[in-house]
Amino acid sequence: MRGRRLGGHWLLRLVIGLGVVLILSLLVEIGAIIALPLSMPDGYGTGFITSGLSALGLLYGGYWSQTGIISAERYRRLFGWCFGGAGLFLAINLGFILTIGPVTPFETWGWVRWAVSMGAAIGLALGLFEARAIERAIEAERNRMRRQEIKQERDHLEEFASIVSHDLRNPLNVASGRLALAREECDSDHLEEVSQSLDRMDELIDDLLTLARNGQAVQELEPVNVGTAAQHCWSTVQTENASSAISIDREVLADGSRFRQLLENLIRNAIEHGGADVTVTVGELEDGFYVEDTGPGIPEPDRESVFEAGYSTTEQGTGFGLSIVSEIVEAHDWEIRVTEGDDGGARFEIRDVSFATEEPGGHRENP
Numbered sequence: 001m002r003g004r005r006l007g008g009h010w011l012l013r014l015v016i017g018l019g020v021v022l023i024l025s026l027l028v029e030i031g032a033i034i035a036l037p038l039s040m041p042d043g044y045g046t047g048f049i050t051s052g053l054s055a056l057g058l059l060y061g062g063y064w065s066q067t068g069i070i071s072a073e074r075y076r077r078l079f080g081w082c083f084g085g086a087g088l089f090l091a092i093n094l095g096f097i098l099t100i101g102p103v104t105p106f107e108t109w110g111w112v113r114w115a116v117s118m119g120a121a122i123g124l125a126l127g128l129f130e131a132r133a134i135e136r137a138i139e140a141e142r143n144r145m146r147r148q149e150i151k152q153e154r155d156h157l158e159e160f161a162s163i164v165s166h167d168l169r170n171p172l173n174v175a176s177g178r179l180a181l182a183r184e185e186c187d188s189d190h191l192e193e194v195s196q197s198l199d200r201m202d203e204l205i206d207d208l209l210t211l212a213r214n215g216q217a218v219q220e221l222e223p224v225n226v227g228t229a230a231q232h233c234w235s236t237v238q239t240e241n242a243s244s245a246i247s248i249d250r251e252v253l254a255d256g257s258r259f260r261q262l263l264e265n266l267i268r269n270a271i272e273h274g275g276a277d278v279t280v281t282v283g284e285l286e287d288g289f290y291v292e293d294t295g296p297g298i299p300e301p302d303r304e305s306v307f308e309a310g311y312s313t314t315e316q317g318t319g320f321g322l323s324i325v326s327e328i329v330e331a332h333d334w335e336i337r338v339t340e341g342d343d344g345g346a347r348f349e350i351r352d353v354s355f356a357t358e359e360p361g362g363h364r365e366n367p
Contacts, residue, residue: 009066009072009075011078011079012062012065012066013062014079014083015062015079015120015124016058016063018058018082018083018086018120019055019056019058019059020055020059022051022054022058022113022116022117023055023056023059025113026048026055029048029109029113032106044110047110047113047114050114050117050118051117051118054117054118055117055121057121057124058082058117058120061121061124062124065078065128065131069132070128070135071131071135074127074131074134074135077127077131078124078128078131081123081124081127082120082127083120083123085120085121085122085124085126086116086117086119086120087119089115089118089120089122090115090116093112093114093115094115096111097111168201168205169205172198175194176198179191179194179195179198221253221254221255221354222254222256223251223252223253223356224251224252224253224254224256224260225249225250225251226248226249226250226251226263226284227246227247227250229256229259229260229263230244230246230263230267231244233263234280236264237264237267237271238271239271240271241276242270242271242274242277243277243278243279244267244281245279245280245281245283246281247281247282247283247284248282248283250289250355250356251355252289252356253354253355255331258331261324262324262325262328263291265321265324265325266291266322266325266348267291270291270345270346271293273295273296273346274293274295274296275295275296278294278295278345279294280292280293281293281341285350287352288350288351288353289349289350290347290348290349290350291347291348292345292348293341293345293346294341294345295345295346297340297344297345303337303338306322306338307322307323307325307326308323325348332353334351334352334353335352336349336350336351337349337351
């Protein structure tokens with residue numbers, strides 16, 4: 001307990017206490033000047049004002065440092081700067097006093113008070129500057145290490161995915177070839193089930209590679225029309241009896257290929273979980289866009305889990321679709337959240353998007 005207290009806020013309370021003592025001394029001086037016939041030496045007024053401002057600076061600086069702006073690890077250094085500055089200025093000014101010869105006690109106290117207040121305030125200011133510089137340097141190093149760790153993890157993930165893909169595709173290709181030969185020799189419903197299983201394995205491999213590669217930060221951005229991209233994606237996804245309502249005609253700055261992949265996965269997810277006759281809406285937000293469906297929606301406790309790799313509520317899903325969406329959003333430094341749509345369905349909002357133009361467009365519907 002004692003060790004923790006020594007490294008706590010009490011050091012800065014001493015700084016604040018010094019400011020209080022200096023202000024009280026100034027009030028006592030004012031009272032003495034009023035009550036006693038004391039003559040003020042030259043420059044006393046200027047020294048009085050600067051001492052008062054310095055004391056107020058100590059009060060504010062000591063309080064501000066405890067609000068979380070400065071780490072508690074820097075308090076000892078701040079204390080050292082403050083009282084070290086006060087001691088240094090006091091020693092210098094005592095040298096001046098001894099040099100100029102005899103002075104009155106009132107003048108001596110004025111010199112001492114001014115030296116302590118100015119030295120402490122300047123020292124505290126330098127200490128705060130140093131502490132903030134250290135905090136920024138530490139934060140920058142943490143961010144650099146975090147980015148490096150993320151890059152290494154992504155590199156390892158991509159390397160792993162490539163190896164797994166290569167090792168799995170070879171036996172998968174052999175199995176597909178054997179299946180084709182088997183179909184020539186006989187006709188069995190079991191062969192169709194084998195074919196579906198092989199197709200699912202191929203889809204899982206593709207999604208694994210996509211998930212690994214889409215996590216990489218976007219290097220080049222280009223204007224991409226959200227409405228046009230949504231219409232293109234709608235035409236490439238098996239929509240069955242579903243319908244779409246595209247009500248956005250804005251251009252966003254994005255990686256065109258990955259952006260279309262984001263929309264494809266969101267549209268495919270809406271159709272897979274919303275039912276055969278679901279309506280999918282792509283609309284505009286103030287700082288982004290949304291994809292909404294009229295399906296059963298996503299329960300609130302599951303809205304964070306849906307972005308985890310492998311999470312799926314259907315037997316046909318691979319569980320990678322929304323995880324890929326999350327990776328693409330993160331690679332663009334956007335934000336995504338799941339909420340409830342106007343008709344109770346799922347609504348995916350992508351925010352913090354940079355638009356290429358501020359001119360809003362019209363409305364299109366595609367039955």
